[in-house]
Amino acid sequence: MKKVLLSVASIAMLTTTSFAQNFMTRTGKITFNATAPSSPEKIEAVNNEVANILDGKTGNIVFQVPIKSFKFERELMQEHFNENYMESDKYPRADFKGSITNLAEVPLTKDGTYNAKVTGKLTMHGVTKDVSAPGSITVKGNSVKATANFSIKLTDYNINIPAVVADKIGKEAKITLESNMAQK
Amino acid sequence: MxxxxxxxxxxxxxxxxxxxxxxxxxxxxxxxxxxxxxxxxxxxxPHKKVENVKGISISAAALTKEYAASEQAANAKYLNKAIEVSGIVSETDKNQDGGTMIILQTDDPMAGIQCAMRDKTISIAKGQQVVIKGFCSGSGITGVSLTGCVLK
Missing domain, CATH: 1.20.5 (Single alpha-helices involved in coiled-coils or other helix-helix interfaces)
Incomplete structure (x- = not known):
């Protein structure tokens, strides 16, 4: 117990000491597209409520995505997404915790666009997996824009698509991320 | 024939x-x-409209405290429910699609109530006392989230 308390305290201290170099946003954007090649319907949604914090000192980066904030064009799809596939009552949030592994090549104090390698753990629908994706970081003054494109396999996260809709919902979801962080 | x-x-x-x-x-x-x-x-x-659902009234500070005490218990009570949160606007933010997010002040400087407004034509000033009604979509490191919100 003492050890736990100590580590909690040291984490708290670390986060406060590096606070000045944090970049954050609450309005990051994630879109996903899980349309099967043969589907006449687009299976896609947008979420403009993604929280994102980047620690400029360590390169640690966190994304938190409220699942219920994904907006579909069709309410019916939105309901199925929440109730049948993501079970958002049980798993209301997707979290990514990771870091920029090539921080030396991504100077956050110098304007420019840099390639960032991001590795970490993605927890979604109760399943945690190691994920790495190439991204891009654009620094302009006090703002940092992070963008990334990657795909995730739905079965990796125990999301099973019934055979009846397998011609509409693909096996993979293409994720597009864009987050405009400001220095905090 | x-x-x-x-x-x-x-x-x-x-x-x-x-x-x-x-x-x-x-x-x-x-x-x-x-x-x-x-x-x-x-x-x-049609998409669910928050005006058509009866809301649970609570202050921004009280909602944050409940989530800080137990995320699980608070989710059982508020997740996906319409809630009417009263508080003071500490910040507003535009998302990439022109939507507005209003942050309500709480006792925790890191965590606000994050209200994603449904309509794009919203103008509001910092420091204003408001009641915002929206669907709760849970909480995270930056506070409790409400989505599909309207001003009361």
Whole structure:
């Protein structure tokens, strides 16, 4: 117990000491597209409520995505997404915790666009997996824009698509991320 | 080419039979129509509007405290429910699609109530006392999230 308390305290201290170099946003954007090649319907949604914090000192980066904030064009799809596939009552949030592994090549104090390698753990629908994706970081003054494109396999996260809709919902979801962080 | 049209003598029994058949056809088409109507209705189901749902009233500070005490217990109480949160606007933010997010002040400087407004035509000033109604979508490191919000 003492050890736990100590580590909690040291984490708290670390986060406060590096606070000045944090970049954050609450309005990051994630879109996903899980349309099967043969589907006449687009299976896609947008979420403009993604929280994102980047620690400029360590390169640690966190994304938190409220699942219920994904907006579909069709309410019916939105309901199925929440109730049948993501079970958002049980798993209301997707979290990514990771870091920029090539921080030396991504100077956050110098304007420019840099390639960032991001590795970490993605927890979604109760399943945690190691994920790495190439991204891009654009620094302009006090703002940092992070963008990334990657795909995730739905079965990796125990999301099973019934055979009846397998011609509409693909096996993979293409994720597009864009987050405009400001220095905090 | 000539066809001879077979002539039938319509008996009482046959008349009854065709009457039954007629009813079956009518019944089946009614079921079919209801089915089509149901599919069209579901397909065009409107998005839920928060105004049409009864909301739970709570202050921004109290909601944050409940989530800080137990995320699980608070989710059981508020997740996906309409809530009316009263508080002071500490910050506003525009998202990439032109939508507005209003942050309500709480006792925790890191965590605000994050209200994603449904309508894009919202103008609000910092420091204003407001009541915002929206669907709770849970909480995270930056505070509790409400989505599809309107000003009360």
């Amino acid at each position: 000539n066809y001879t049209v077979p002539s039938y003598t319509v008996t009482n029994k046959e008349q009854k039979k065709s009457a039954v058949l007629k009813r079956v056809v009518i019944a089946l088409s009614v079921i079919l129509l209801i089915g089509i109507a149901a599919i069209v209705y579901l397909w065009n189901l």
